[in-house]
Amino acid sequence: MTVLIFTGCSSQTKEDAFNAYKDSWASKDYEKMYDILSTDSKKYISKEDFITRYTNIYDGIGAKDIHIELNDEQDKDDTLKFTLKMDSIAGEIKLEDFNIRMVEEDIDGENNWHVKWDENLIFPDMNKEDKVRIETLYSERGEIYDKSGNGLAVNGTRYNIGIYPKLFEENKESNISNMSNILDIDKELIEDKLDKNTNPEYFIPIVKLSVDDTKLSQLLDIKGVKHQEVKERIYPGGEAFGSLIGYTGSITAEELEKDKEGIYNSTSIVGKLGLESVYEESLRSKDGKEIYISKINDGKEIDKVVLAKTRPEDGKDLKLSIDMDLQKKIYNEMDGNVGASVAIHPITGEVLSMVSSPSFDSNLFTTYISNTQSKEWEDTEVNEFQNRFNDAYSPGSTFKLVTADIALDKNSINPSEKLSINGKQWQKDNSWGDYKVTRVSDKISNVNLNDAFVYSDNIYFAMAALEIGEKNFIEESKKFGFNEDIPVNYPIEKSQIANENKMGNEILLANTGYGQGEVLVSPLHLSLIYSSVVNEGDIMKPILEQGEGVKSEIWKKDVITDKNIDILKQSLINIIEDKNGTGNEAKLDGIKLAGKTGTAELKSSQNETGKEDGWFVAMDIDNPELVVSMIIEGVEDKGGSHHVVPRVKNIMEYYLK
Template sequence: MKKAYLTWIILAIALTLLLTGCSEEDTIQPEDRLEEYVELWESQDYDAMYRYLSEETTENYDEEAFIERQENLTNDLSIDRISIEYTIPDPEEEAEEDDNEEDPTFPITVLKETVAGDVIFDAELTLIEVIDEEEQNDWTVHWEPSLIFPELEDDTTVRLRTLDTTRGEIHDRYGNGLAINGTAYDVGVDPGLFSDNQTEEIEEIASALSIDSSAIENALNQEWVDDGMFVPITTVSPSNEDLIDALSDLPAVLIQETSGRVYPYSDSHAHLIGHIGTITAEELEQDEEGFYSEQDIIGKRGLEQLFENRLRGEKGVEILAVHDNSTDEIISSEPVPGEDIQLTIDASLQESIFESLQEDDDKGTAAAIDPHTGETLALVSSPSFDPHLFTYGISQSEYDDLNEDEGAPLLNRFASTYSPGSAFKPITAMVGMQNGTITQEDAVDIDGLTWSQDGWGNYEVRRVSESTEPVDLHDALVRSDNIFFAQKTVEMGTDLFTDGLQSFGFDEDGLSYTYPIQNSQIANNDIDREPLLSDSGFGQGEVLMSALHLAISYTPILNEGDLLNPLLTADESEEVLQSDIITTDDADYLKTALRDVVAGERGTASVADRDGFSLSGKTGTAELKQSLTDEDAPENGWFVAYSDSEDHLIAMMIEDVHDKGGSGYTAEVLAEVFEWIEID
């Protein structure tokens, strides 16, 4: 009997323990639902989050509105990440809360990464227990708008406001502004100031602005327009003083100052500095960073475009909670100004070179460097254009005039390559001196004005003048003897010639230069025949060079054999691109020869000889023949020169010099620039 009673007690205890265990396993704890809800919140799964909300919450907040509001804020504020940290109260605190029969509340810390920065706030998340018909429990979440941001209420809207930044400026080596933030002029009309002849007056304004009159009429037809109001039409450059004066005389026109981009040196620097303009739809699509928005201003050409990421700065952003009569700031970030950039350019020298080309409306280019540092002092392309036209809105007729101009003012000539002609001969001389094919002692017997090899057919190399004695390198440079350089280049062969030129930057990578200038070339493909090799030796054939590359290629002559890398910005360090191209002795020899090109009895640049300073250099006439028999082809004239101070080395090319005296014309123009440098 006792045994049976004991067995019953054991079974009862076991059943009780079993039932108790099952109850604990079937009961859902609030921490379980909290963890699940937080995971959904961090993954921004607002659809699933809504299914966790309490009955009271869902009665107050429609599912579609709940999801749409948070998804819109995520997109508008660029919320990349949400992180939630929460604290589980200790068991004793939980027990006290159970005694008070209050819904469990969990402290949380919310972090949201937004476009304006990280928003961090503390909040509380309350869970409400629900019991179903089968007496199974569960927990739901009590939600309110303050869990999005503490400042939010039911009737609160969130606004994003950008704070404009300041674009960085571009200055020359002396701090002169090349692209600055200055004053422009907003041009508008007051409808109340028109006379009875409004149509005629609109036509007059449109004509002055080179726009269609319909643009003014459309502006006046906007709903908000009324008498006494300023109706904006366009923005005008401060450099266009004549236009501003003309518009000021028209009764209905109003002119207001505004901030704008200003290019103080205008067309003389336009190809180098470029201009800014409103971003296009295509450019906006290419903005993978999402940095820009419609109506933003970006660099469109030249250094304004090249340095866009440095110049643009960063906008500030404010996220605001707007109530009926108040506005609360949720978070804000201050705008970061763009970086100012200083160039190695000498603005006055650049302007002087440009004006020297403009005197006779010459088409051409020039590059000036400091031959001892590699710093670029000028990059000129002529003719040019007013960058303000593109910055503030160019009319179709103005664009057509520029585009159809025979002088091609929109063509950036200093970024292009051309046949260098005989200005290339010092490079061939240095290549030959480096590989031993040409020495100071060499003297070649050359008869007549022409020379050819067996197998060349009817093709002959022609020189300007005959020689009565053997021709050495000095004489070949002074008289610019094509045959000497053709023979020496054929003698060294294609491999030695091209290998030598590669040390001057004639390769796939080209020069290491900040501005995108077209790479120079030795030939279209390979030099596969002797006539092409011979022509290449004196800068014809298929050799193409930019003015900058030609200028920098002369630096071994002035740096004891070292070829420098060209620089454009003040923060770049001096660099030797190739050392020991030639010996110091050979460099001195070439200096003497280049001086005699200008000052020697038979020198080809004698027109550049001046009192008060000495010039040295090399001329070059590049014939632009369409065929070997072309007798009346146009010619480009080159002159590469430096003065005895050796502070400036300038390579200049002028197009169509055939009827102006050939390369001598270019030498004369460049000599005038050196007069300005050395004397004025």
């Protein structure tokens, strides 16, 4: 009898088995990978541990787009050589020295190829005790400086004030009470953080403090209260710069969702307001990452093998044209009054200050906000977080410069001609019904252009506007930049002559002539308009950022012609130099100024008593260095624009003397 015994012979090659393994690897199907392991390998590591280890490592490093290919040159034994490439949070990982040993086994009557596995198949050079680690290589956000190099938003050190529970709990209630009283915060805030903690050895952060905060020594007297140094944003300019500079804070879920490029993560710090937000793209930094194998011996790291590394990228510093001391001076002169002020250099176009009042201290958002501060914000009707210098306002009589220039260009007025104006009220004819234009003073009845400026005669400028006509008025105003975006890297509201750029009736045209009606002008734009008087008729492009390649450029050329400049300049000088001038309070010994007052009446009908905003814009004449415009809201019971004039005078004197 002949007995034939057939031995199972696999049609699968080791390359076939490898391809099945690498396809599962590339798709992160770790369970299928485990199924292809050899019998000895499965004794070496359990399926649960295998899946957990790959999951933790590959998810931790952000592994994606995994590509595995056999190398061209192979030995004839059962070891295959291959290359692995993948993307990670630290960039591309490319490993060309992978070796995988294949073994042929008969399992359940089937003879197939299997993978002989150990830690070298996670990454080459990896042993059982080794760990894959990720290190963040920290970068720094770009800093903001004024024109002289003074820091306005810098990276510095704060103290993280927190609790060491093991010691703090010994006298818990008393300690919480003392801590909340010193910091002026709710007890519940401290209690909640303590309740959520499960490790008595864990430092629980409560608030951040400035390193020179006097509360620190009191806090450290409480048993269990500790402090740690942390890197944080510091704002040396304080309240005067809150609206301009803004602040940084943790990214919100909504902000993260808008990040389609994947620039940020859940722990990112971003600009929230002001220049911190406007210049976010250049100020932001990008942390680097390093993925490495930590070589362990007897529980200690003895070496590391770097798999991938991206270097940190610091943000770009921002140097401004802003003058820190001038900004503070203007803010202090405004003394908490609601309003705004902008100062520029008329010849270079440099923006020297942009002030919103009242404002806030940006440092509160990188330390903490006390209960007293929160209540102060809640109890006031004024919004400290409204950025007023980028708003457009009714300019009142400060707009008369524009009307006068257009009227001179169109020969709508003869500057030396005396117009007969009697009384304080005037209307063109009976078609205006009960509406009349009102002037402040009827001291003189024969009025030329200079008189109209000195006494701020609304009737004269209303007449001039009617002579110009609506079409010419709107068209000629464009040369000053109305209805245009001001070319500066900050969101400034557009100035306008009228809603939808049309008036439609004579009363609105007349009111527009003296800066009422629907005219709106931002403080920056008003300063730019007035700068043309001392800059040969040109308006410079405003410069906010200094740096390589930044140079002075003309934005609007010859907005005031040579034949008009001297006429207008002298009238603006007389507003201050003439004892009857509405700006006479601003007169300085030894420094010749020109300027214009303005009071904008905000009301829906002529007969009602409304809110008034006071304006004053001033500039030096002989060697022009400074133009300052300032608006203060709600001056109806404070003397109108006379509430503003002395403040601007003090600023001019401070800067020019």
